Amino acid sequence: MPEQRLRIAIQKKGRLSDDTVKLLKACGVKVNLNTQRLIAHSENMPIDILRVRDDDIPGLVMDGVVDLGFIGQNVLEEESMMRKVANEPTSHKVVKELAFGDCRFSIAVDNDFDYQGVQSLANLRIATTYVHILKRFMEEANVPYTSCMLTGSVEVAPRAGLADAICDLVSTGATLEANGLKEVEVIYRSTAVLMQRDEPLTGEKQELVDRILTRIDGVQTAKESKYIMLNAPKSNLKAISDLLPGSDLPTVMELAGSTDHVALHVVSKENLFWETMEQLKALGASSILVLPIEKMME
Ligand SMILES: Nc1ncnc2c1ncn2[C@@H]1O[C@H](COP(=O)(O)OP(=O)(O)OP(=O)(O)O)[C@@H](O)[C@H]1O
Ligand SMILES: O=P(O)(O)OC[C@H]1O[C@H](OP(=O)(O)OP(=O)(O)O)[C@H](O)[C@@H]1O
Ligand SMILES: [Mg+2]
Known part of the structure; x- marks a missing residue:
């Protein structure tokens, strides 16, 4: 079975x-x-x-x-x-x-290396974990090099005298900076x-x-969406709705005790920036709330 x-x-x-x-x-x-x-x-x-x-x-x-x-x-x-x-x-x-898991796979060299383009890597020894992706890039660029396979601590290889350059994963760039290296070629983007x-x-x-x-x-x-709630003057309802990013049809509800204002609720596919909130306020919107959404099924 x-x-x-x-x-x-x-x-x-x-x-x-x-x-x-x-x-x-x-x-x-x-x-x-x-x-x-x-x-x-x-x-x-x-x-x-x-x-x-x-x-x-x-x-x-x-x-x-x-x-x-x-x-x-x-x-x-x-x-x-x-x-x-x-x-x-x-x-x-x-x-x-x-x-x-967003990151890029990049070649990096010492900060003081005079990098003039991919040909500057000719005949260098490059340390990396992902030897095949590097090989494909170097072969396509037609630049001869020597590979040095390391499964960890790739960024210390130049300082340790193991290699002249490295090819490693980069996200914020902090690891490269901490090791006196600069990113010179992005060869693969990953998620x-x-x-x-x-x-x-x-x-x-x-x-x-x-x-x-x-x-x-x-x-x-x-995760990318927000639930936006605000009170809006009926006179500016169209202008206010138009400012809400990537939204579906808004829900408009009566506000108890008010004849000229309504409550407007909308699910937006994007976040609401401060600049837009300020514009909404200028159009008379008030009590603007932007809430995270946990789950969604359309
Ligand atoms: N700085 C980063 N920011 C975002 N994603 C990253 C970053 N570094 C690596 N990744 C992604 O996460 C994956 C795992 O990275 P990690 O550093 O945990 O791997 P590892 O040390 O090889 O782990 P393991 O012990 O499982 O072999 C990478 O292959 C890459 O896809
Ligand atoms: O550009 P940064 O934001 O500094 O990220 C890059 C670092 O992140 C990964 O290592 P990780 O911290 O996952 O540890 P590892 O040494 O176990 O691979 C990667 O191998 C780099 O060293
Ligand atoms: Mg691993």
Whole structure:
């Protein structure tokens, strides 16, 4: 009898862990992750969560060991390229782009390096974790170089005399700055994604995946959306509605005891900036409230 529980691989500890766990929780998947166990069973859904190093996640999905995996595109791309070279299975589907894990994969050199463009990297030794993505970029640029594979502390390689340049993940740039390095080429942009194994799942499992995907949409849209409430003079209702960003039809309600003002409620796909609030106020709006939305289903 086939395994009916959906198996999902997530990063055990690192940059993606908290956001992944938060997202699963927001999707209503109840699971106790306070233990050190490799596999955690959901209490309310037929789901098992496998907690592993992120590097192992694409392979687990591609080999059909798990059904879904939450992973950074950079790791997925690197593993796919590595497996192609090794003639190993690479098939999978990316079923959702996620609103976390945004970073770029960039080449950086010492602050005092006189960088004149990609040719300045010729014949340098470049330290990186993601050797295949770097190789593709350097080959396309037709620049010869030597690769130095490091699985951690890449940013200290130049100072330690291990390499002349690095290629690593950058988000705020603080790590580069702290190590006296400057970003000179962005070679890949990444975000977290949800990947699924390519072979069809059983009907029940696929139904569960579809439910999770709908819930992820609901959580992600809700996060970007705001519930806006304000009181508005009837005379300026049109001008005030027009100022509200990306909103659907507003709800207009009578205000007890007022004949010339109404309450206006609207779900907006964007945040409301202070500048817009000031404009709304200038049009006579008052008691303007902007509230976060937890979940949404359209
Ligand atoms: N500074 C960052 N900001 C946002 N996302 C990042 C950042 N750094 C890395 N990421 C994303 O998070 C993923 C995991 O990063 P992390 O540093 O936790 O990896 P790791 O050290 O390889 O972890 P593991 O121990 O699981 O192998 C990266 O592959 C990338 O997709
Ligand atoms: O541009 P920044 O905002 O400084 O982020 C970049 C750093 O973040 C990641 O490491 P992380 O902090 O996840 O730890 P790691 O050393 O375990 O990879 C990445 O490998 C960089 O070192
Ligand atoms: Mg890793």
